[in-house]
Amino acid sequence: MDAQLAVIGLGSIGSMALWQASRLGGSVVGFEAATPAHGRSAVGGDTRLFRMVYLGKPDYYPIIERSRSLWAELEAETGQEILTPTGGLSIGTVNGRFINGLLETARANGAEHRVLSREELAKRYPQHNLRPDDCALYDPRAGVLRTDRAVSAAVTAAQANGATVLQNTPVDSITETDHGVVVTSGDRSWTFEKVIVASGGWSRRLMPDHLKAVTETHRIVLTWFVAQDATQFSPENFPVFSRLYGDRSLYGAPAVDGVTVKASVDGPLDGRGRETPDPDSVPRELTRREIEKVTEIVTDFFPGLIPTIVRADAFPDLFTEDRHPLLGWLDENSRVYCATGFSGKGFKMATGYGHIAAHEALGKQTIGGLDFVRPDRFKIR
Template structure:
């Protein structure tokens, strides 16, 4: 054996799995096709939103709770500022389906929140141009994660703990044998007891056919706009936000650079609706429709932003058929563990997912209550 465990892909989830595994064993190797936090991975785009109030199954809430604590541990271990608590605003029609769904989620999970009326919003957060029947659900523990910094910190912490990192080493195949799992890159091979596949949009190349059939690599588009007054949109004054109506939606983050505000279209007209067969060839240029839609929504929502896209980019991520990730063994007899398919919404919980993957792959712990993300859920379909 070359090592006890290999982690394939050191992006959003793989970097955290490597870090967590390095706390459990010094016999772990990470493979990265390029370099950690490289600009073409799903890590790209500077920031991701962290929210405690999550519109999804309540089963995610313990992972979110654990993730918040682990982000703090990563910061303490590396001295990096990764999670900035800004609070979070979810804006929509009072008594509409979006707001009611959020409030139902808080009742189930017990997440802390406060409802802000249109008048309170106008007083506290005048950056938002509100509709007459708007209100917001305020999440005091929400914030923004610095993605590049997080991944680089996790990889550095893993190396400090004794992990080996192989950069610029794309994995061509993984094969289970009687001697272990053989990992091949070019003309080189390694053998490991267990392997975690966490290579995001590139994971399909390493998957069995039944998982290839239920996954697609999608394109995620992000856009930024210049603030007329950067101080109004600073992390101290402008919480992370998500805003949904039937006809339009947008989410974003404050100006962490003091100038540009991330404000990206969500929903069916966002880039994440477009399948991209080759993650290495994701179209980075926005279509005319994407530009017009983002500009139109920003013009309505934010009078303090110049309604011209200052910066835009697109990144690949792996989406599953049911939009829940693939976390667990390929089957009960396999030595290959999946930690992929996060469908554009995994980063906030990346430390929690990394903890689950590392502990389960190394046989230290089996986490209960995760049947809805196990890969074998697709074998019966």
């Protein structure tokens, strides 16, 4: 054996799995096709939203709780500021499906939150142009994550704990044998007891056919705008936000660079819906329709932003058929563990997912209640 464990892909989840595995004392090797936090991966785009008030399955809440603690541990271990507290706003129609769904999940989880009326919202956060029937859920524990810094910190911490990192080493194949898993890159090969596949949009190349059939690589578009008064949109004054009104959906983050505000379309039309078969050839330029769509919404929602896109980019991520991750062994006898398919919403919980993957791959105890993310839910059809 070359090592006990290999982690393939050192992006959002793989970097955290490598860090967590290195803390457990096992021998671990990380494979990265380019370099950690490279600009073409799903890590790209500087920031991601962290929220405790989460729309969807209550089953995610223990992972979010664990993730928040682990972000703090990564900061303490590396001396890096990764999660900047800002609070978070979810804005929608009073008694609408969006707000009611958030309330239902928050109450089921016991997540701290406060409902803000339109009047309270307008007074506290005048940056938002509100409709008469708007209200918001305020999440006091939300914030903004620095993606590049997080991944780099996790990889550096893992190396300090003894992990080996192989950069510019794209994996061509993984093959299970009676004794382990053979990982091949070009004319080189290594053998490990177990392997974690965490290569995001590139994971399909290493998956069995029945999982390829229920996954797609999608293109995620991010856009930034300049504020007329940057102080209004600073992390101290402008919480991370998501907003839904009719068919318009937008999310974003404050001006962490002191200049530009992230405001991106979130929805099946453009934000997360465009399939990209080849993650190496994701179209980075926005189409005219995409530019018009996001500019129209930003002009409507934020009169304090200059309605011209000053920066835009696009990144690949792997989406599953049911939009829940693939987290677990390929099957009960496999030595290959999946940590992929996070469907455009994995980074906030990256430390938690990395913790689960590393602990389970090394035979350690972790949290329960994870049947909804197990790969075997997509049995061979």
